[in-house]
Amino acid sequence: MKKSKRIPGKLLMGALILFFYAPIIYMIVFSFNEGRSLTVFSGFSLKWYRHMLESKDMMEALYTTFSIAILATLISTVVGTVSAIGLSKSKKVIREAVEQMNNLPIMNPDIVTAIGLMLLFITFQVEKGYLTMLLAHVAFCIPYVILSVMPKVRSLDPNLADAAMDLGATPIQALFKVIVPQITPGIISGALIAFTMSVDDFIISYFVTGQGVKNLSIMVYTMSKRINPSINAVSTMVVVIITLSLLLINLLPLILENYTEKGRRRRKIFWAATGAAAVALIGVFVFKGGLEEERKPYQGQVLKIYCPGEYMGENVIPVFEEMTGARVITEFFDSNEQMYIKVANGEAYDILIPSDYMIERLISEKMLQPLQQEKIMNSDLLVEEALGLPYDPENRYSIPYFWGSVGIVYDSTKVSAEELEEKGYEIFLDTKYKSDIYLYDSERDSFMIALKALGYSMNTDSEEELQQAYDWLASCVTTMDAEIVTDEIIDNMAQGRKALGIVYSGDGAYIMSENEDMGYFEPLEGTNLWCDAMVIPTNAQNPDLAHEFMNYLCSYEAAYDNSDFVGYTSPNEEVMEELYSEEGTYAGINAYIPRSGYEKDESFNYNAETKKIISNLWSKVKIVASNSGN
Amino acid sequence: MKKFSQLALPYIVWAALMLVLPMLLIALYSFTRQGNAIISFSFTLEHYRKFFTDSDFLLVLTRSLVIALKTTLLCLLLGYPAAYFISRSNEKIQNILVLLITVPTWINMLVRTYAWIGLLSEGGLIQQLGIWLGLGKIEFLYTESAVLLGMVYNFVPFMILQINSSLCKMDPSLLEAAADLGANGMEAFKKVTLPLSLPGVINGITLVFLPAVSSFFIPKLLGGGQYFLIGNLIENQFITAGEWNFGSAISMIMAVIMMLLMVLVKKVETTNRGGSEEG
Numbered sequence: 001m002k003k004s005k006r007i008p009g010k011l012l013m014g015a016l017i018l019f020f021y022a023p024i025i026y027m028i029v030f031s032f033n034e035g036r037s038l039t040v041f042s043g044f045s046l047k048w049y050r051h052m053l054e055s056k057d058m059m060e061a062l063y064t065t066f067s068i069a070i071l072a073t074l075i076s077t078v079v080g081t082v083s084a085i086g087l088s089k090s091k092k093v094i095r096e097a098v099e100q101m102n103n104l105p106i107m108n109p110d111i112v113t114a115i116g117l118m119l120l121f122i123t124f125q126v127e128k129g130y131l132t133m134l135l136a137h138v139a140f141c142i143p144y145v146i147l148s149v150m151p152k153v154r155s156l157d158p159n160l161a162d163a164a165m166d167l168g169a170t171p172i173q174a175l176f177k178v179i180v181p182q183i184t185p186g187i188i189s190g191a192l193i194a195f196t197m198s199v200d201d202f203i204i205s206y207f208v209t210g211q212g213v214k215n216l217s218i219m220v221y222t223m224s225k226r227i228n229p230s231i232n233a234v235s236t237m238v239v240v241i242i243t244l245s246l247l248l249i250n251l252l253p254l255i256l257e258n259y260t261e262k263g264r265r266r267r268k269i270f271w272a273a274t275g276a277a278a279v280a281l282i283g284v285f286v287f288k289g290g291l292e293e294e295r296k297p298y299q300g301q302v303l304k305i306y307c308p309g310e311y312m313g314e315n316v317i318p319v320f321e322e323m324t325g326a327r328v329i330t331e332f333f334d335s336n337e338q339m340y341i342k343v344a345n346g347e348a349y350d351i352l353i354p355s356d357y358m359i360e361r362l363i364s365e366k367m368l369q370p371l372q373q374e375k376i377m378n379s380d381l382l383v384e385e386a387l388g389l390p391y392d393p394e395n396r397y398s399i400p401y402f403w404g405s406v407g408i409v410y411d412s413t414k415v416s417a418e419e420l421e422e423k424g425y426e427i428f429l430d431t432k433y434k435s436d437i438y439l440y441d442s443e444r445d446s447f448m449i450a451l452k453a454l455g456y457s458m459n460t461d462s463e464e465e466l467q468q469a470y471d472w473l474a475s476c477v478t479t480m481d482a483e484i485v486t487d488e489i490i491d492n493m494a495q496g497r498k499a500l501g502i503v504y505s506g507d508g509a510y511i512m513s514e515n516e517d518m519g520y521f522e523p524l525e526g527t528n529l530w531c532d533a534m535v536i537p538t539n540a541q542n543p544d545l546a547h548e549f550m551n552y553l554c555s556y557e558a559a560y561d562n563s564d565f566v567g568y569t570s571p572n573e574e575v576m577e578e579l580y581s582e583e584g585t586y587a588g589i590n591a592y593i594p595r596s597g598y599e600k601d602e603s604f605n606y607n608a609e610t611k612k613i614i615s616n617l618w619s620k621v622k623i624v625a626s627n628s629g630n
Numbered sequence: 631m632k633k634f635s636q637l638a639l640p641y642i643v644w645a646a647l648m649l650v651l652p653m654l655l656i657a658l659y660s661f662t663r664q665g666n667a668i669i670s671f672s673f674t675l676e677h678y679r680k681f682f683t684d685s686d687f688l689l690v691l692t693r694s695l696v697i698a699l700k701t702t703l704l705c706l707l708l709g710y711p712a713a714y715f716i717s718r719s720n721e722k723i724q725n726i727l728v729l730l731i732t733v734p735t736w737i738n739m740l741v742r743t744y745a746w747i748g749l750l751s752e753g754g755l756i757q758q759l760g761i762w763l764g765l766g767k768i769e770f771l772y773t774e775s776a777v778l779l780g781m782v783y784n785f786v787p788f789m790i791l792q793i794n795s796s797l798c799k800m801d802p803s804l805l806e807a808a809a810d811l812g813a814n815g816m817e818a819f820k821k822v823t824l825p826l827s828l829p830g831v832i833n834g835i836t837l838v839f840l841p842a843v844s845s846f847f848i849p850k851l852l853g854g855g856q857y858f859l860i861g862n863l864i865e866n867q868f869i870t871a872g873e874w875n876f877g878s879a880i881s882m883i884m885a886v887i888m889m890l891l892m893v894l895v896k897k898v899e900t901t902n903r904g905g906s907e908e909g
Contacts, residue, residue: 016786022749089637098641101645119878242733246733488855622855625856
């Protein structure tokens with residue numbers, strides 16, 4: 001090769017390496033950022049690392065990722081190697097049948113494997129959690145180990161083991177002293193593939209996990225909607241751990257080589273790798289041990305909460321854990337519908353925090369237990385507007401958590417309040433704001449605005465009216481190029497990325513507290529007055545502790561922390577007034593105090609049939625939006 | 631030594647339970663009506679009918695296939711020259727380059743995809759670079775280009791590594807022989823190098839196309855909430871809509887399409903190999 005010919009190649013290589021590493025380096029740099037932004041570096045700080053260390057969720061995700069990866073690697077390497085040796089001596093038919101079976105997870109898209117395993121665990125009623133995640137990882141790792149060990153085994157002299165046994169070795173000795181050392185390179189590369197696959201996996205883990213067990217992938221996926229630089233810190237930790245272990249694996253043989261004769265090298269590598277894995281495993285468990293809090297007198301109990309993501313004050317759970325000594329497991333859902341599916345499939349939680357209409361549904365399907373009011377004395381502190389609502393008129397089953405309205409958040413430098421007042425929801429069809437609007441990915445509230453814009457009740461059961469609402473939304477997404485978002489809207493509107501968006505009042509309050517130019521408007525066509533509340537499902541494992549938690553959340557301290565941090569309206573009267581008062585965090589922010597007493601405002605009722613229609617139509621709106629875009 | 635063959639027995643049972651049974655369950659769900667109890671199933675084709683009679687669903691499927699195809703082509707265009715360059719470097723540089731390409735694949739895919747959000751977002755480095763280069767303000771995040779970028783980023787290492795490993799297996803004296811027989815560089819590449827690297831190319835295509843079709847986190851993270859590919863459609867059926875039977879039917883459709891494509895690719899590979907052996 002002439003030198004000159006290699007220049008384009010070098011450029012390409014350089015560009016590729018830059019392409020591979022630029023995002024990683026960018027992420028590492030921004031993990032040390034003082035501010036919250038992902039684009040402006042405002043100074044060096046370790047605060048996101050502190051944040052990460054304090055976040056139990058993140059530390060547990062790190063632990064889950066690596067402990068599962070190490071266990072799955074060890075198990076699948078041993079099982080895979082032994083099976084490969086066995087298969088090499090089996091009949092051809094059997095060998096080929098197993099090869100075909102192994103091809104299933106290799107050749108199928110991950111999502112198909114994931115769904116298959118999920119259906120398997122559900123059909124056989126294996127409770128989803130750490131164990132199912134580990135089983136699933138072992139299941140998809142073994143085929144890769146066999147794939148990499150098999151050629152090595154088959155290239156061995158078939159008489160090798162017999163020769164060893166003729167010389168007096170037991171079958172076990174023949175296996176470990178003769179066969180295994182010969183195939184070590186295959187075993188090591190198989191183990192490496194298994195480890196990579198396990199650390200990298202998201203899709204399969206996502207579908208087979210339960211009980212709030214999450215690995216890093218699941219955490220990033222569920223937390224990525226709002227800017228959270230701690231994710232950068234965790235990711236940097238992963239990069240460091242992986243780089244260190246890679247260095248270890250690459251350097252160990254080199255170091256050992258200097259000390260041992262060549263003939264024994266392979267075995268040494270094998271033992272070195274096993275040793276490294278064992279040390280890592282112990283390290284992980286010690287690390288986990290460090291996470292475990294010391295036991296207090298009446299503890300060891302567990303409270304499982306299932307609630308929307310980013311919906312709780314930072315200190316609420318730590319303080320509660322400190323107070324009671326119990327351990328709290330929180331799991332997050334994106335939508336009430338997602339929550340319902342899990343709970344209806346028998347997953348047990350102690351506390352759920354769904355919305356009004358969903359509570360009505362859960363009550364009607366006898367999935368909730370009545371509360372023991374005497375255990376929730378703090379409910380006296382709650383504001384009248386949040387109590388006795390139609391979904392649970394006597395609050396027999398529920399204690400309000402947050403309440404509010406749905407409205408339009410707008411950039412007052414681009415849209416005037418007068419224009420909004422004049423047009424109401426129809427402003428979302430005004431091409432003046434094409435590509436400048438957000439819709440919220442909630443089937444109910446999207447249909448609510450469409451129905452209200454058309455002058456109908458949001459609780460209509462007329463298919464005709466729902467169809468018209470669908471057309472309204474479809475024309476909004478196709479002609480207006482609307483983006484359908486969930487919680488991303490909070491940071492994006494706070495940065496003023498678009499002129500208009502549909503938000504919940506609490507998010508509106510947060511956005512307005514971050515950016516003075518933003519306003520919140522409740523259209524005159526009426527809106528949804530909603531309330532999210534805490535309930536205890538019938539299959540709760542620890543209802544006593546659940547009552548304790550409810551009582552605690554009604555208290556001034558917890559309610560203050562909660563509402564101050566999240567921005568949603570507190571049902572605790574004193575907290576609500578204090579936060580809205582002149583010294584309060586949300587002083588003068590109208591979104592914090594929802595409109596009350598307006599005749600066109602409604603709250604949702606549950607209706608199984610319209611729910612299904614709306615759900616299908618909303619899926620179609622999103623598909624139409626996606627198909628029309630770009 | 632026949633005794634050792636028994637070592638495979640436990641795994642055969644395990645594979646039947648953990649690999650085959652799940653597929654059968656998906657098939658079962660896809661052909662039955664609502665409800666999770668398998669005891670009371672009733673056979674139906676309605677889920678398949680629903681999918682194939684709705685142009686919107688079909689459009690989602692074709693868009694997913696098209697973007698996976700684009701990803702694969704881009705990966706091939708970038709990956710082949712890169713792999714070729716690596717295989718022509720001396721051994722030390724080769725090892726370093728392979729390591730440099732492998733390391734990112736060791737870092738979790740979601741983490742790597744998430745890292746792009748900052749680079750691509752409003753006011754981010756890419757936008758500033760665009761302004762600086764006089765390209766104007768590029769809106770990148772939440773577009774199809776961002777999804778394509780995310781996919782190429784995640785999957786191109788597989789392509790490079792596969793092609794590189796088959797190029798490295800090639801005997802260099804073959805090229806010398808070709809040159810001795812009068813072939814120029816281009817001819818030698820076309821007649822010798824390219825056919826011999828084909829197995830690597832095909833493995834690479836499989837390793838890129840397969841995850842690209844079914845990925846749903848890359849579209850969700852970089853394409854935004856209204857960007858729907860077939861993977862998102864399946865996720866949506868299982869996680870939010872609760873239509874497991876319909877979701878299973880879409881999974882089956884996808885699995886069958888993939889299987890057919892794989893068979894096709896294998897066929898191309900074997901006929902090509904047969905052809906080059908004759909020639």
